[in-house]
Amino acid sequence: MLWIKALHIVFMASWFAGLFYLPRIFVNLAMVPPGSLAERQRLLLMARKLYRFMTPLGAIALALGLWLWLGYGIGLTGPGNGWMHAKLLIVLLLIAYHAWCRQLLARFEQDQERHSHVWFRWFNEAPVLMLLATVILVVVKPF
Numbered sequence: 001m002l003w004i005k006a007l008h009i010v011f012m013a014s015w016f017a018g019l020f021y022l023p024r025i026f027v028n029l030a031m032v033p034p035g036s037l038a039e040r041q042r043l044l045l046m047a048r049k050l051y052r053f054m055t056p057l058g059a060i061a062l063a064l065g066l067w068l069w070l071g072y073g074i075g076l077t078g079p080g081n082g083w084m085h086a087k088l089l090i091v092l093l094l095i096a097y098h099a100w101c102r103q104l105l106a107r108f109e110q111d112q113e114r115h116s117h118v119w120f121r122w123f124n125e126a127p128v129l130m131l132l133a134t135v136i137l138v139v140v141k142p143f
Helices: 002-030 037-072 082-109 117-123 126-140
Strands: none
Touching: 002 037, 002 082, 002 117, 002 126, 037 082, 082 126
């Protein structure tokens, strides 16, 4: 199980790298001046490639996490398992955030995205907070 845990950490960290960087590309896309078609196309290409790269990383991280969960037999009931409920909620939020990134990318591709670069800077902070909360839950197991 230690090999599975190590691979889960590697794929999770790789997925998070994409979740950190894709919204940063969105910040730059939101700042592209009107008429800068080449810059916009270059950023869109980067965003599409990153999304295609990070999606399988996330799927593998989730599959390995499920393997660990089932392998260690951590239940959803009983004393001391509240941290797992919270962690699973964060995992669901991360999946939703990933899907939201795809929707935002599609809106940029259609030139319909109107959020400001400041909004995207705040949007970019969500995975950082979710990573922090997840690590604390898994390591400290506060409840």
